[in-house]
Amino acid sequence: EEMIKTIPEMGGDAEATRVSGYKVIQEIAKAVPNYISGSADLHGSTRNYIDEGGNFGAGFDKSYSGKNLYFGIREHSMGAILNGIAYHGIFKASGSTFLVFVDYFRPTIRVASLAELNRVSYILTHDSIGVGEDGPTHQPVETVSGLRVIPNLDVFRPADAEETVAAYVSSVTRKEGPTALILSRQNLDQNTDMPASERREGSLKGAYVAKKESGDLDLIIIATGSEVQHALAAAKDMPGARVVSMPCMEMYERQSDDYKESVLPSTCTKRIAMEAGVSAPWYKYASKVVGVDRFGFSAPGDIVMAELGMTAENLSAEIATMN
Numbered sequence: 409e410e411m412i413k414t415i416p417e418m419g420g421d422a423e424a425t426r427v428s429g430y431k432v433i434q435e436i437a438k439a440v441p442n443y444i445s446g447s448a449d450l451h452g453s454t455r456n457y458i459d460e461g462g463n464f465g466a467g468f469d470k471s472y473s474g475k476n477l478y479f480g481i482r483e484h485s486m487g488a489i490l491n492g493i494a495y496h497g498i499f500k501a502s503g504s505t506f507l508v509f510v511d512y513f514r515p516t517i518r519v520a521s522l523a524e525l526n527r528v529s530y531i532l533t534h535d536s537i538g539v540g541e542d543g544p545t546h547q548p549v550e551t552v553s554g555l556r557v558i559p560n561l562d563v564f565r566p567a568d569a570e571e572t573v574a575a576y577v578s579s580v581t582r583k584e585g586p587t588a589l590i591l592s593r594q595n596l597d598q599n600t601d602m603p604a605s606e607r608r609e610g611s612l613k614g615a616y617v618a619k620k621e622s623g624d625l626d627l628i629i630i631a632t633g634s635e636v637q638h639a640l641a642a643a644k645d646m647p648g649a650r651v652v653s654m655p656c657m658e659m660y661e662r663q664s665d666d667y668k669e670s671v672l673p674s675t676c677t678k679r680i681a682m683e684a685g686v687s688a689p690w691y692k693y694a695s696k697v698v699g700v701d702r703f704g705f706s707a708p709g710d711i712v713m714a715e716l717g718m719t720a721e722n723l724s725a726e727i728a729t730m731n
Contacts, residue, residue: 422598425569426454427455429540429576431569437458446503447479447504447505448481451476452501454532464478465478468723477504484513498704501692504530504531506539508546508547518558518618520585526585532588536548536592536634537551537684537716537718539709540594540708540712541709543705550685553685558585562587562658564656565633566654567632567633570604592633613663614654616661618653619640621647625648625650627677627679628649628651628652628681629642629650630680635683638682638723639653642674647687672709679693680726680727698718
């Protein structure tokens, strides 16, 4: 809690959570002197370079006091090196790549989770079909859910900058195991109707009420990441609709029964979930899911999102079909 209070509020302008992450990691590096980070040759895209941290290694502009590691296009090696750093016990370390490449080092993530390596985290950007023109080879649809099934791994998919703050803080303060940070390429709206402190606090519990119903509770819309903005837009003119942002299922499941009931009351069974990925995991919480159970296609990200139903308008249409 003390760390999260030292990080300035992020503002109200729309921005990608990978950009928010770049701002947050600078603050994390100041607050945690033994925090280091690296990338599998994608610093310019994943945005996890620690400014003024120096580059680790020998030759060129590198030194062994540097905080930025260059792993090369070697994701599995990156994961193994991160585990070694975590086992050693002095440094907290993170490594980055595009989310779709995470399967290249999935075995090392499994080892970190099994061994409860709490000093390691993964910064995984370009998190959905919103990647756009690179096409289905680079548009993860099953990947986030594939990480969620690994025991003891926290998978954080923040919806805006303040949730990103909470995700990063959790990744360096969690004591039971590793954390995967799932960040967007495209800009996302900020939920400025809710104070930054409340969004941060709610995110640290895995899920929270991002918009409370103004009338009798009739519907709960659950969303995560880039789809929370659509949930909020769809619920705007629905007095009986509650929006729940769920950036981290695993963290939500660790909360008390009373807290979970306060967020998702059992008395309201009319629930719909939305995520730009496979729908299966969400049926634990909702009776209807707006997801993406197919591969994407090559086009600008907003077009791919719209064609595959990731819009407030489509969500509203799906809600209209519910009893």
